[in-house]
Amino acid sequence: MIEFQAVTKRFPDGTTAVDELSLSVEEGTITVFVGPSGCGKTTSLRMVNRMVEPSSGTILVGGEDIRTPHPAVLRRGIGYVIQQAGLFPHRNLLDNIATVPLLSGWTRAKARARAGELLELVGLPAELGKRYPAQLSGGQQQRVGVARALAADPPVLLMDEPFSAVDPVVREGLQDELLRLQDELDKTVVFVTHDIDEAVRIGEKVAVFRTGGLLAQYGSPADVLRDPADDFVANFVGKDRGYRGLSFLDSTGLTLSQVPTVTIGAPVEATGSEWVLALNEQRQPRGWRSPGSAPSAALREGDLHAGGSLHGHGSSLRGALDAALSSPAGQGVVVDDTGAYLGVVSAETVLEVINRGSAG
Numbered sequence: 091m092i093e094f095q096a097v098t099k100r101f102p103d104g105t106t107a108v109d110e111l112s113l114s115v116e117e118g119t120i121t122v123f124v125g126p127s128g129c130g131k132t133t134s135l136r137m138v139n140r141m142v143e144p145s146s147g148t149i150l151v152g153g154e155d156i157r158t159p160h161p162a163v164l165r166r167g168i169g170y171v172i173q174q175a176g177l178f179p180h181r182n183l184l185d186n187i188a189t190v191p192l193l194s195g196w197t198r199a200k201a202r203a204r205a206g207e208l209l210e211l212v213g214l215p216a217e218l219g220k221r222y223p224a225q226l227s228g229g230q231q232q233r234v235g236v237a238r239a240l241a242a243d244p245p246v247l248l249m250d251e252p253f254s255a256v257d258p259v260v261r262e263g264l265q266d267e268l269l270r271l272q273d274e275l276d277k278t279v280v281f282v283t284h285d286i287d288e289a290v291r292i293g294e295k296v297a298v299f300r301t302g303g304l305l306a307q308y309g310s311p312a313d314v315l316r317d318p319a320d321d322f323v324a325n326f327v328g329k330d331r332g333y334r335g336l337s338f339l340d341s342t343g344l345t346l347s348q349v350p351t352v353t354i355g356a357p358v359e360a361t362g363s364e365w366v367l368a369l370n371e372q373r374q375p376r377g378w379r380s381p382g383s384a385p386s387a388a389l390r391e392g393d394l395h396a397g398g399s400l401h402g403h404g405s406s407l408r409g410a411l412d413a414a415l416s417s418p419a420g421q422g423v424v425v426d427d428t429g430a431y432l433g434v435v436s437a438e439t440v441l442e443v444i445n446r447g448s449a450g
């Protein structure tokens with residue numbers, strides 16, 4: 091879908107920002123360009139919509155050389171999202187989102203109606219449409235930035251560090267939202283970040299760049315974590331890459347064990363030497379009773395030890411290991427889609443599955 095053929099960018103001051111980049115971005119995937127600062131990710135991205143002209147080499151989008159159409163026409167087929175959203179401060183959100191449709195000749199009414207739909211698509215209430223960018227949080231502005239880029243329904247979306255300026259929790263929410271949107275929209279997305287965690291979380295393919303604008307490795311996140319091409323990539327992905335690689339192994343093969351359970355609000359006896367898991371009426375875990383707890387006429391949440399993370403059955407082994415390691419009882423609690431208790435796993439059980447090489 092997007093093809094870089096031996097693309098080089100040399101700036102007039104002699105800096106080689108991108109050096110002979112050859113790479114194919116597959117249609118309908120999220121491909122992440124990742125690497126340390128100054129390694130040419132942004133320059134590579136901006137060459138796709140001709141905000142930067144290559145010094146040599148060819149870029150094809152949908153099989154067509156990007157030099158063929160007029161740059162303005164090319165850019166209408168390519169949504170572009172940047173850090174801090176880059177919204178026009180004096181236009182309300184609907185008008186911000188409607189910018190490209192209006193340029194493409196849509197009527198104002200049609201463009202605004204589309205803008206309203208897009209606000210909802212990115213998870214914002216349509217009533218916000220009359221607000222101005224400064225009246226939104228950073229995370230909300232980023233969502234509007236995505237809506238604006240999607241307005242003319244371009245097949246390609248370029249995203250340059252779109253979530254870097256928001257705090258980690260909001261950032262994770264935005265990443266989830268992008269994955270959800272992508273499920274629905276199937277765009278060809280190129281996403282630039284310097285954060286390897288973000289790259290492996292959202293990328294179906296990851297291109298790791300090294301200083302000097304060289305491509306160090308191009309593959310699936312699992313490949314890059316498990317089998318780094320060289321020391322540079324191994325260092326860049328970090329020492330805990332083995333642990334992070336667990337994100338790509340599913341846990342359906344884990345054998346669950348059972349622990350004694352009690353229900354919040356019900357009378358409970360003293361606990362013996364075991365940890366006892368407390369559930370609510372919907373059988374959702376609420377915490378643990380420690381060994382040697384006194385009897386009570388009605389178990390209250392305040393009497394419990396907070397639980398560790400919960401592991402959704404069948405999701406990644408990383409989540410299973412995290413649940414086990416963060417549990418006060420040393421047993422990770424596994425839940426179904428409704429959050430109801432299914433069983434527990436110990437860290438040893440997870441490690442056995444890892445040692446067998448697969449969970450399947």
Ligand SMILES: Nc1ncnc2c1ncn2[C@@H]1O[C@H](COP(=O)(O)OP(=O)(O)OP(=O)(O)O)[C@@H](O)[C@H]1O
Pocket residue numbers: 101102103105106107125126127128129130131132133134284
């Ligand atoms: N207009 C320019 N003139 C000269 N050099 C430039 C220009 N734009 C970028 N560069 C240089 O090209 C190299 C690559 O820059 P680029 O912005 O593509 O890197 P990056 O990987 O996106 O980095 P960052 O994550 O810091 O944005 C850097 O050395 C940068 O200083």
